């Protein structure tokens with residue numbers, strides 16, 4: 001491999017490219033300030049000066065101006081000749097109520113909990129214990145159950161992210177033969193709501209921790225799906241609901257190490273018959289990794305799983321091995337036009 005040319009755009013020297021990489025977290029935290037202060041929503045359909053934004057957010061105007069200027073430098077904001085700042089299409093993803101909003105994800109990833117945790121990554125590399133547990137004394141799921149505001153932010157992030165991938169996932173699979181689908185770890189129901197809307201013959205069950213599925217009920221009612229979609233609270237390490245002919249687990253298995261993943265999959269297997277289908281929605285680590293943005297995003301997500309939850313992203317072969325250990329056979333991996341793939345398996 002030509003290591004020198006592997007990752008740098010041609011117009012940057014290796015030192016310049018590396019300086020950019022090193023400053024990554026500075027830029028991320030400056031973005032956090034912008035989002036935490038709600039500035040993208042203050043700039044909806046209008047431009048404002050740093051002084052106006054500072055007054056609205058009770059900040060120090062000259063300092064805020066410097067943050068806003070960095071945002072211009074990375075293409076999140078644009079500045080006109082009158083020193084007024086406005087949102088670019090990139091910056092619009094940081095607004096609250098826009099399709100494809102990544103605001104909640106930015107607050108979660110760049111806020112104190114995850115940010116502090118990533119500061120402790122060396123601990124995980126040294127010991128394999130998640131930095132999250134090392135810092136907070138409990139796993140992330142226990143932490144969220146005790147901190148409703150964090151749980152809400154996480155669920156909102158997952159809803160936003162799944163909405164980014166939703167249509168690609170739903171277009172990527174033929175659900176015509178499915179009658180009843182159980183969304184295991186379905187969060188507040190976003191994927192299932194869209195799936196049922198697009199497939200009027202299907203009934204569904206959202207299964208997740210009790211404090212999480214509470215958030216699914218009003219969304220299902222609001223979508224007019226109360227008669228086709230039920231909600232079940234529980235623990236997928238104990239059991240999963242038994243009524244499905246298809247089970248979908250979207251971005252659930254990557255949260256867990258092999259031992260826990262196999263336990264979840266075995267609980268699915270125990271309520272499934274040979275003609276039923278198991279579908280995972282996950283990123284798949286490509287056989288050949290390189291410096292493309294596709295490789296990078298799944299590998300960074302893999303590290304995030306390692307540091308925060310103790311899970312991992314996997315290759316097709318690794319999913320095949322998990323399935324085998326849990327009584328399934330991998331039948332196909334269907335890439336979608338998003339970064340997610342649908343990994344289909346059947347009971348054996």
Ligand SMILES: C[S@@+](CC[C@H](N)C(=O)[O-])C[C@H]1O[C@@H](n2cnc3c(N)ncnc32)[C@H](O)[C@@H]1O
Nearest residue numbers: 158162185186187208209212234235236250251
């Ligand atoms: C990464 S989120 C994915 C949510 C959703 N499927 C999506 O794609 O947006 C993982 C989900 O697993 C749920 N979960 C974690 N531990 C669980 C458990 N022991 N029993 C049931 N659900 C659990 C979480 O509450 C969360 O909603």
